[in-house]
Amino acid sequence: MKNKILIAFLILAMVSCQKKENSTSKNIIKTIVQDTLSKTLGGTANLSKVPEKDNKTVELIRARLLVLLKNDLPALTKGQRFFYYDSFDLNNDKKEEYFVGFSNPYFCGSGGCSGYILNNDGSVINSFTVTDYPIFAATTSTGNFKDLIFKSKNTLHSMKMKNGKYPSNPSVQEKWKGDIPAQSSVILDIYAKKLEKYSF
Structure with missing residues (x-):
């Protein structure tokens, strides 16, 4: 009988401790969330470890596309007005160029899709057509620019x-000729990399 009472007491003590731990954990999480929220709203939160999406780049590309595609805009549906982009330094000048691609029927056909390569300032290096993704930067260069x-x-x-x-x-x-070199960089891998899409 004493053993049964002792076992019951131990079980009750364990359940009580677990409830206390859960309650303490919930209170700690609640406190952290409230503290972070108040600091964020007050502008004092330390967001240095939060990865920053380059909104300036997105806006630069969006503005450029609205100019480049101004004649196409009336024909595009809302669902067709989106793009993907990837960055890569083609000429080792420490400034990334932007590869801009599309993946809808307006810009793509049986041969592939259209897109652009833009300089870091948004100016067009060139457009391309009938391309399947991804694009690869080879290990060789021509005129200081990576071969693609x-x-x-x-x-x-x-x-x-x-x-x-x-x-x-x-x-x-x-x-x-041959396979893609293993050291080649993969660019604009829309399907495997799950790149984010942006409207324009």
């Missing part, structure tokens, strides 16, 4: 900078 490997119509093509531009139609460029 585009996939078009299920074939890899070499894209080299010439006179300040890459070719706009990869499908008519020289075919890439």
Whole structure:
């Protein structure tokens, strides 16, 4: 009988401790949330460890697309007015260029999709057509700019900078020989990387 009472007492004590721990945990979490919220609203929160999305880049690209596609805007539905972008320093000048791509029927066909490569200031390096994603930056360079490997119509093509531009139609460029080098950088991997899409 004493054993049964002792076991019951131990179980009751354990349940009581668990409730106290849960209550304490909930109170701690509630306090942290309230403190963070008040500091955020008051402008005193330390957000240095929070990854910052580059809204300036998104706005720069959005503004540029509204100019570049002004003649297309009336034909575009709301669901077609979005883009993806990825950054990559093509010429080792410590400034990233922007690869802008689309993935809807207005910009894409059986051969691939259209897109742009923009300078860091938003000016156009060039547009491209009939491209499948992703795009690869090769380990070689031409004129200080990385050579690119585009996939078009299920074939890899070499894209080299010439006179300040890459070719706009990869499908008519020289075919890439061999596999994509393992050291190549992957750019604008819309499907595998799950890049965020933005409206324009």
